[in-house]
Amino acid sequence: MKILVCISNVPDTTTKITFTDNNTQFNTNGVQFILNPYDEIALARAIELTEGGKGTVTVINVGEVSTEPTIRKALAIGADDAVRINAKPHDAWFVAKQIASYIQQNSYDLVLTGRESIDYNGSKVAGMLGELLDIPSVSIIKKLDIEGDLAVVEREIEGGKEILSIQLPFVAGAAEGVAEPKIPNMRGIMSARTKPLAVVEPVEVSTNLTFSGFEIPAARGQVKLIPTDDSASLIGLLHTEARVI
Amino acid sequence: MAVLIYTENAGGKFKKSTFEAISYARAIADETGTTLTAISIGDVDPGELALPGKYGTDKVLHVCNGQLKNFINQAYASVIAEAAKKENADIVVLSNSFSGRGLAPRIAVKLDAGLADGVISLPEISGSQFRVKKTAFSGKAFAIFELTSAKKVISLSPNAYQVVEKHAEGKIEEFIPELKPTDFKALVKEVIQSADKVSLPDAEIVVSGGRGLKGPENWGMLEELASLLGAATACSKPVSDAGWRSHSEHVGQTGITVSPNLYIAVGISGAIQHLAGVSSSKVIVVINKDPEAPFFKVADYGIVGDAFEVVPKLIAAVKEYKASA
Numbered sequence: 197m198k199i200l201v202c203i204s205n206v207p208d209t210t211t212k213i214t215f216t217d218n219n220t221q222f223n224t225n226g227v228q229f230i231l232n233p234y235d236e237i238a239l240a241r242a243i244e245l246t247e248g249g250k251g252t253v254t255v256i257n258v259g260e261v262s263t264e265p266t267i268r269k270a271l272a273i274g275a276d277d278a279v280r281i282n283a284k285p286h287d288a289w290f291v292a293k294q295i296a297s298y299i300q301q302n303s304y305d306l307v308l309t310g311r312e313s314i315d316y317n318g319s320k321v322a323g324m325l326g327e328l329l330d331i332p333s334v335s336i337i338k339k340l341d342i343e344g345d346l347a348v349v350e351r352e353i354e355g356g357k358e359i360l361s362i363q364l365p366f367v368a369g370a371a372e373g374v375a376e377p378k379i380p381n382m383r384g385i386m387s388a389r390t391k392p393l394a395v396v397e398p399v400e401v402s403t404n405l406t407f408s409g410f411e412i413p414a415a416r417g418q419v420k421l422i423p424t425d426d427s428a429s430l431i432g433l434l435h436t437e438a439r440v441i
Numbered sequence: 442m443a444v445l446i447y448t449e450n451a452g453g454k455f456k457k458s459t460f461e462a463i464s465y466a467r468a469i470a471d472e473t474g475t476t477l478t479a480i481s482i483g484d485v486d487p488g489e490l491a492l493p494g495k496y497g498t499d500k501v502l503h504v505c506n507g508q509l510k511n512f513i514n515q516a517y518a519s520v521i522a523e524a525a526k527k528e529n530a531d532i533v534v535l536s537n538s539f540s541g542r543g544l545a546p547r548i549a550v551k552l553d554a555g556l557a558d559g560v561i562s563l564p565e566i567s568g569s570q571f572r573v574k575k576t577a578f579s580g581k582a583f584a585i586f587e588l589t590s591a592k593k594v595i596s597l598s599p600n601a602y603q604v605v606e607k608h609a610e611g612k613i614e615e616f617i618p619e620l621k622p623t624d625f626k627a628l629v630k631e632v633i634q635s636a637d638k639v640s641l642p643d644a645e646i647v648v649s650g651g652r653g654l655k656g657p658e659n660w661g662m663l664e665e666l667a668s669l670l671g672a673a674t675a676c677s678k679p680v681s682d683a684g685w686r687s688h689s690e691h692v693g694q695t696g697i698t699v700s701p702n703l704y705i706a707v708g709i710s711g712a713i714q715h716l717a718g719v720s721s722s723k724v725i726v727v728i729n730k731d732p733e734a735p736f737f738k739v740a741d742y743g744i745v746g747d748a749f750e751v752v753p754k755l756i757a758a759v760k761e762y763k764a765s766a
């Protein structure tokens with residue numbers, strides 16, 4: 197089985213988000229970039245599913261050369277090889293078009309993404325890929341098993357879950373529950389340096405969206421502290437002052 | 442021209458987030474001087490189809506087909522895109538629910554449309570400019586985009602737009618789509634609904650617990666408080682990692698993002714990754730025994746105290762408040 201895992205390079209979760217140039221540029225100064233946490237889950241499951249010679253795992257990233265440390269991290273965790281599409285990832289549509297074009301030339305049985313990237317939180321790439329390739333897609337899965345040429349997945353729905361059986365090839369966005377992220381070991385780190393990392397030039401994509409700028413949410417007012425003995429009065433305040441109950 | 446709204450149902454009933462999305466779509470139709478058509482797919486309870494009209498829907502397309510009883514992402518996306526073409530719709534609106542997140546990207550590709558996902562307010566429209574705002578960096582910021590394509594798909598975050606009643610004709614028409622066999626490569630084997638629980642992403646009130654609660658056996662009091670308030674329960678990441686609660690309750694940067702009217706955090710320190718997922722809540726209450734807990738910095742109301750003392754007092758107070766109401 198050939199599995200492709202789409203990975204993105206995102207600011208570390210502890211990053212304090214600030215902007216420059218009149219709130220149009222994300223300030224990357226001092227920011228550490230990491231492998232998107234959901235992509236780590238997708239990668240871990242892909243490795244589990246192919247263990248023992250049952251297949252191969254390729255990771256693909258749309259990014260400039262600066263993302264290579266993140267790609268090497270994925271190789272250290274256990275991907276067999278990697279592809280970098282040499283372009284700035286403008287938006288989900290651009291990324292999906294690049295990856296779809298790559299997949300059309302190198303078919304895969306299963307394509308995994310993370311449920312969303314923690315920077316723009318879009319959950320868009322999996323669905324766009326599914327449509328571009330005319331294969332099924334599930335944007336957020338909580339479990340994934342392969343039985344022959346069928347995938348059995350658990351999908352989250354509001355207040356419950358759904359179990360689906362899906363014909364391969366298909367594309368899914370992995371969320372917690374699919375697998376535990378794996379930590380690279382020494383051997384993995386050593387071998388990552390020599391694993392193949394192909395650099396592919398991007399295809400042309402027409403855009404349908406332009407970015408205008410960022411805003412920082414308004415700060416909240418001072419917290420109103422209520423003495424422990426008077427805890428009960430909170431309920432009255434929530435009713436009369438905050439008007440939320 | 443028209444605006445098309447996909448009216449999602451759960452168990453035969455339209456959801457609250459569906460009515461929010463209808464009201465939102467109506468406002469866009471008014472702004473752009475056009476009509477609003479709804480499309481409902483699958484079985485809905487008798488009487489439900491009359492409801493979109495109460496929130497400003499001019500026409501309701503109803504698709505009733507045995508093959509579409511369960512949600513099949515690929516097939517539903519095809520049906521909605523086909524309806525958009527039939528209605529000559531330039532704008533398709535959906536709720537950014539779990540299903541909506543699956544549909545929106547597929548519909549956008551089918552229609553060659555720009556996609557604005559998880560928007561939190563009405564678009565700013567001036568001339569051909571169409572600007573939308575969404576949360577980014579898991580709630581740490583907002584990003585503003587301009588959709589430059591002729592066709593647009595917008596998914597609306599739950600709890601971001603108020604439901605507005607507005608009478609319109611809401612004429613019900615049957616819509617018979619063309620089904621493609623290749624759209625049915627997925628099969629729903631089982632749907633498991635916990636009927637008595639309030640769904641977390643849609644909840645207006647959320648009661649959330651952290652590691653400060655010491656163990657799963659102590660969740661009884663949070664569940665009691667939640668059920669008295671009609672709230673959903675949630676937790677911090679270490680709590681679900683330890684298996685005290687299910688992953689579907691984990692909120693934060695790597696979990697669910699919520700924006701309820703009221704978020705009550707009990708025994709949660711307020712780490713940046715946790716705050717990311719809850720900071721767009723309208724009112725935040727923090728209960729923590731450590732006065733230095735970072736969560737107090739972003740709270741509206743705080744009680745410095747032991748959860749095991751404070752929560753029972755709150756439960757008693759809610760009971761009293763409900764008895765007097």
Ligand SMILES: Cc1cc2nc3c(=O)[nH]c(=O)nc-3n(C[C@H](O)[C@H](O)[C@H](O)COP(=O)(O)OP(=O)(O)OC[C@H]3O[C@@H](n4cnc5c(N)ncnc54)[C@H](O)[C@@H]3O)c2cc1C
Nearest residue numbers: 651652653677678693694695708709710714715730731748
């Ligand atoms: C990549 C990454 C992603 C992450 N994503 C998330 C995420 O999405 N969501 C998330 O929640 N976390 C996330 N985290 C973890 C986050 O950094 C914190 O570790 C976590 O939020 C802490 O959970 P907590 O507040 O429950 O526990 P703690 O930080 O241990 O806090 C427990 C709190 O309870 C208080 N307390 C103890 N006893 C009592 C008592 N009897 N009464 C009242 N208060 C009491 C303590 O004072 C303390 O403030 C992530 C971390 C990483 C590295």
